[in-house]
Amino acid sequence: MDSASKTQKRIYKLVEQISSQKFSDERTFLQNLVRQVVESPEFQITGGRIWELLPDKKAYRLLFQYGNVNKIPDNYILNIDDQPILKELHSEKTKLQYETDKLLKESGIFIYSATGVGEIVRTKWGRFYEYVLGFNAPEILQSFYETLSIISTIASTRLHDFRLIQSQEKIRQDLARASEIQRNLLPDHSINFSDFEIYGICVPDSDVGGDFFDYLPSLETEENRLAILIGDASSKGLTAAIQALFVSGAISMAHKFVPKISSLMYHLNNLVYETFPLERFLTLFYCELSESSNRLVLYANAGHTEPIHYRRESDRFSLLQSTGGILGLVPNQKFNIENIRMKIGDILILLTDGIVEAENGKNEFFGYDRIKELILKYRDLSAKEIALQIIEEVQKFSTSSQFNDDRTLIVIKRTGTF
Secondary structure, X not given: OOHHXXXXXXXXXXXXXXXXXXXXXXXXXXXXXHHHHHHOOOOOOOEEEEXXXXXXXXXXXXXXXXXXXXXXXXXOEEEHHHOXXXXXXHHHOEEEEEOOOHHHHHOXXXXXXXXXXXXXXXXXXXXXXXXXXXXXXXXXXXXXXXXXHHHHHHHXXXXXXXXXXXXXXXXXXXXXXXXXXXXXXXXXXXXXXXOEEEEEEEEOOOOXXXXXXXXXXXXXXXXXXXXXXXXXXXXXHHHHHHHXXXXXXXXXXXXXXXXXXXXXXXXXXXXXXXXXXXXXXXXXXXXXXXXOOOOEEEEEEEXXXXXXXXXXXXXXXXXXXXXXXOEOOOOOOOOOXXXXXXXXXXXXXXXXXXXXXXXXXOOOEOHHHHHHHHHHHHOOOOHHHHHHHHHHHHHHHOOOOOXXXXXXXXXXXXXXXX
């Protein structure tokens, strides 16, 4: 390695060391960089300045100055038209120049080197770096011109990383807030209605998810009933969470004014179709428990994962098939309303595909058969205990899987003596 290459490498490490320190913001970083370059005997620099682009004014403003030169007035403005070098930096990055500005010359700046740092901003006057670092000395050698190119590259990379970290932190804070909102909007896990025990649990795959469920009691003036819904938005992450929150809120509002399930589903489908043109798909199961003598459960299934009805009396299972298409797929869909009877000891499991399609390391699905086995095994336990046992088994089953999804489960059990 020749001496020039060794010098470049030494300078690169020095600037990288300066840039690797932690700073509260990007301006503090740039100020510290200028200060250390000026103070370093390696560079033999008299003074340094940071100029910030004012794109609307076609000018740069003095942001910071440091060194053994007469002080320039704070916020001093350099018009781009008066400094041709500023128009050339976007293509050449670093330039050597004799000073032409009268006030700067009076401050003791006669020859300087300027380098662009940060992003290149497009304006109606051309393309300009958002920051320009200017350094002056009695004599600026070609070697410092090369050093400035290193400074520009490392400083621009550091600014990019700093902003990326800030952006990621902002996203993390937004997701945390969204997750908090989503958790707050979910109902309490347990609710009792007549002789029904109900327990629901939602385990999102990430901070926010597309699964949701809710319990909606009837108004006091109506026949005593309880609506239970469970849904799954097709997209992932924050988009799915927004869609889930919107639909859940819409159902909660509509439930108060639209007494018929078929009408509610019809209008909800059109609302999803019109509101989410890109992420329209959403599955939903909606049912209503009542205190009728035969404990009739009315339901509509909009393309959702089929719930499991366990009949204790006959020790048999049935799946509640779809009664209509996925919400938002096409406008003006109609939904049929079906029903089942819940006898004492019967169990109804509402779930999302994250339960049924949970995979193990062999790419096997958890499947309906395993859920049925668990229902038989724990059928004498409470709704809460059944739900927690199933969730635990699903989590164990999928521990080695690379693919996970939101998992939501509601267990409805009619209690009483046989």
